[in-house]
Amino acid sequence: MNIVILGATGGIGSCLAENLSSNNNLFIGSRDLNKVNSLIEKINTSSDLNISGTKLDASKFDSVKDFLDSANNYLGSIDCIINCVGSLLLKPAHTTLEEELDQVYRTNVFSAFGVIKFGFKYLRKNGGSIICFSSAASMVGLKNHEAIASAKAAISSLVLSASSTYSRYNIRINAIAPGLVETPLTESITNNKMSLDYSKNLHGLNRIGKPDNFVPMVTSLIDPKSDWITGQTIAIDGGLSNVK
Numbered sequence: 123m124n125i126v127i128l129g130a131t132g133g134i135g136s137c138l139a140e141n142l143s144s145n146n147n148l149f150i151g152s153r154d155l156n157k158v159n160s161l162i163e164k165i166n167t168s169s170d171l172n173i174s175g176t177k178l179d180a181s182k183f184d185s186v187k188d189f190l191d192s193a194n195n196y197l198g199s200i201d202c203i204i205n206c207v208g209s210l211l212l213k214p215a216h217t218t219l220e221e222e223l224d225q226v227y228r229t230n231v232f233s234a235f236g237v238i239k240f241g242f243k244y245l246r247k248n249g250g251s252i253i254c255f256s257s258a259a260s261m262v263g264l265k266n267h268e269a270i271a272s273a274k275a276a277i278s279s280l281v282l283s284a285s286s287t288y289s290r291y292n293i294r295i296n297a298i299a300p301g302l303v304e305t306p307l308t309e310s311i312t313n314n315k316m317s318l319d320y321s322k323n324l325h326g327l328n329r330i331g332k333p334d335n336f337v338p339m340v341t342s343l344i345d346p347k348s349d350w351i352t353g354q355t356i357a358i359d360g361g362l363s364n365v366k
């Protein structure tokens with residue numbers, strides 16, 4: 123398959139890129155070209171398949187459009203787009219600045235919207251699959267998550283409507299909702315013993331996740347045999363959203 127990954131240099135994105143590179147062609151991106159090139163170099167030594175990529179700012183529609191155009195030029199066609207771009211802002215609503223909320227929505231909601239908006243052109247002919255990242259924080263009330271929880275809930279609602287709109291093109295659109303996962307995004311929590319212990323305790327399984335935990339579900343969702351799964355937000359969260 124020909125797979126495009128946005129946010130591919132992050133914790134979950136790089137793990138997916140490395141795993142999917144063994145039997146798929148990949149086009150990857152994030153804002154830092156050096157990181158994109160380093161990941162391509164690392165993967166290239168262990169895979170005979172094609173991999174390339176470039177930088178983009180997924181919070182801007184024009185950049186997502188150009189990126190997907192480049193991906194299609196390189197791959198020849200696109201079967202699947204995975205958007206791992208995201209951010210984290212932990213603040214109560216009363217101290218959240220307008221600029222901060224704008225940034226959270228641009229990075230999370232606008233990037234997911236852009237992927238669907240501009241990905242349609244490339245998936246409309248043969249169908250395909252889009253995966254976005256929501257969050258377990260949108261499914262359970264967690265303190266100080268107002269901005270990110272509402273942005274991630276918007277992604278799940280976007281996925282629901284878009285999966286209906288594009289179903290007649292056989293484009294399946296799903297979201298994954300992680301609990302707390304050990305990645306660069308969450309270093310400020312996981313490097314602090316008190317915050318880490320508090321967070322573990324919120325998860326039914328009493329431990330936080332690893333990027334590897336997402337490989338089975340993503341591999342399964344993009345598999346054409348999963349062609350009856352669409353419009354879902356699937357929690358992979360150690361029980362954060364529903365097990366106490």
Ligand SMILES: NC(=O)c1ccc[n+]([C@@H]2O[C@H](COP(=O)([O-])OP(=O)(O)OC[C@H]3O[C@@H](n4cnc5c(N)ncnc54)[C@H](OP(=O)(O)O)[C@@H]3O)[C@@H](O)[C@H]2O)c1
Pocket residue numbers: 128129130131132133134135151152153154157178179180181205206207208209210229255256257258299300301302303304305306307308
């Ligand atoms: N880790 C968790 O606990 C957790 C929990 C719930 C949901 N999620 C969601 O899961 C997804 C993956 O998270 P992660 O933990 O792997 O995060 P991460 O390690 O911070 O990776 C995020 C990736 O997105 C890229 N990125 C950020 N802003 C971008 C932009 N404007 N344009 C292009 N690329 C951009 C980053 O690279 P550059 O900075 O170099 O651009 C990086 O490659 C995100 O949507 C996140 O919100 C994660």
